[in-house]
Amino acid sequence: MSETVLSIQHLSISFKTSNGMVNAIRGLDLDLYKGKTLAIVGESGSGKSVTVKAIMRILSGNQKINSGSIIFNYDRDGEKVSEDLLKLSKKEMRSRINGRRIAMVFQDPMTSLNPTMTIGKQIMESMIIHQLKKKRTEAYQRALELLRLVGITDPEKRMKNYPHQLSGGMRQRVVIAIMLACDPEVLICDEPTTALDVTIQAKILELIKEIQAKTHISVIYITHDLGVVAKVADYVAVMYAGKIVERGTVNEIFYDPKHPYTWGLLSSMPDIDSENEKLYTIPGSPPNLLHKIEGDAFAPRNVHALKIDFKQEPPMFKVTDTHYAATWLLHENAPKVEMSETLRRRIDKVVKEAGSPWKQLRS
Numbered sequence: 001m002s003e004t005v006l007s008i009q010h011l012s013i014s015f016k017t018s019n020g021m022v023n024a025i026r027g028l029d030l031d032l033y034k035g036k037t038l039a040i041v042g043e044s045g046s047g048k049s050v051t052v053k054a055i056m057r058i059l060s061g062n063q064k065i066n067s068g069s070i071i072f073n074y075d076r077d078g079e080k081v082s083e084d085l086l087k088l089s090k091k092e093m094r095s096r097i098n099g100r101r102i103a104m105v106f107q108d109p110m111t112s113l114n115p116t117m118t119i120g121k122q123i124m125e126s127m128i129i130h131q132l133k134k135k136r137t138e139a140y141q142r143a144l145e146l147l148r149l150v151g152i153t154d155p156e157k158r159m160k161n162y163p164h165q166l167s168g169g170m171r172q173r174v175v176i177a178i179m180l181a182c183d184p185e186v187l188i189c190d191e192p193t194t195a196l197d198v199t200i201q202a203k204i205l206e207l208i209k210e211i212q213a214k215t216h217i218s219v220i221y222i223t224h225d226l227g228v229v230a231k232v233a234d235y236v237a238v239m240y241a242g243k244i245v246e247r248g249t250v251n252e253i254f255y256d257p258k259h260p261y262t263w264g265l266l267s268s269m270p271d272i273d274s275e276n277e278k279l280y281t282i283p284g285s286p287p288n289l290l291h292k293i294e295g296d297a298f299a300p301r302n303v304h305a306l307k308i309d310f311k312q313e314p315p316m317f318k319v320t321d322t323h324y325a326a327t328w329l330l331h332e333n334a335p336k337v338e339m340s341e342t343l344r345r346r347i348d349k350v351v352k353e354a355g356s357p358w359k360q361l362r363s
């Protein structure tokens with residue numbers, strides 16, 4: 001296993017609201033490895049965005065970090081540095097980390113672009129702000145190089161364009177170029193293709209993979225689209241109600257999932273033939289995070305729940321060195337419950353058809 005770039009340990013975050021404290025992240029542990037892609041998946045409200053915003057330290061003012069650390073390991077002038085991002089001031093985050101070493105691509109490219117500035121200027125600005133030593137001519141050459149890297153033809157001409165002169169897919173490419181301008185160690189992608197049409201989505205995903213192969217950047221992908229996960233991820237973390245309930249390599253999560261919630265997510269993902277089939281949806285809805293959760297947060301929705309699930313939270317059981325799941329079904333005394341035959345058959349089918357893209361799931 002490669003080096004750990006980011007390590008989140010025992011993270012707990014609440015938000016103060018007029019109804020009380022929302023316990024959005026309830027003890028989260030997660031590692032990102034150098035040069036690898038980690039996909040964080042889960043239903044809406046499971047805490048994916050809050051997790052990555054905590055890394056960037058861009059949570060809203062009503063946030064309260066109750067405990068935990070986010071250790072970032074990187075090279076600074078040839079020296080290995082290990083810092084807890086939660087201990088840095090906002091100013092330090094802005095000047096040394098955000099955009100410089102950890103960059104984020106959002107769903108809507110316009111949130112990251114300045115409509116009144118040419119794209120060339122925006123890419124160069126990013127380099128000049130963060131790497132003061134760069135000369136303008138050097139920055140110009142590097143901007144051209146980055147536009148080529150993200151697949152933009154005729155970059156000299158494009159440098160003079162304003163964002164509104166580009167298509168949605170092109171804008172997202174430009175955002176990626178801006179984010180790469182400072183050679184960050186980590187790129188966080190928050191549903192970066194959701195706003196784009198399906199063919200453009202595939203191209204952007206391909207692009208991020210190509211860039212990763214060239215630059216060995218580490219990528220965190222947050223999405224509720226398992227089709228995207230199958231295409232981009234090396235590792236997958238499944239989130240439910242502010243916790244990681246299963247994590248493993250992409251193969252382990254797709255072909256040997258252990259948590260009933262992961263079974264549910266995989267079952268609700270359409271394959272190419274299920275166009276006219278009624279898709280499975282996980283019964284019930286996620287818990288209200290304003291209230292204290294007894295036992296396993298997924299228990300009320302889990303048809304395989306055991307008595308203990310309603311009383312005691314399951315620990316992370318080890319399946320392999322890379323695969324862990326928080327379900328009492330993995331306890332040695334638990335009854336033997338496997339994923340349904342239908343899901344097994346579907347997964348087998350998809351494995352056989354590997355390479356054929358699963359239809360995009362959008363919820």
Ligand SMILES: Nc1ncnc2c1ncn2[C@@H]1O[C@H](COP(=O)(O)OP(=O)(O)OP(=O)(O)O)[C@@H](O)[C@H]1O
Nearest residue numbers: 015022024043044045046047048049050051060289
């Ligand atoms: N500023 C805030 N104030 C109060 N609650 C918040 C705030 N931000 C997030 N939350 C709550 O934290 C929980 C996790 O939200 P988060 O946005 O991380 O979910 P998500 O998994 O990213 O969902 P989606 O896929 O819809 O983006 C939700 O219950 C949400 O309502």
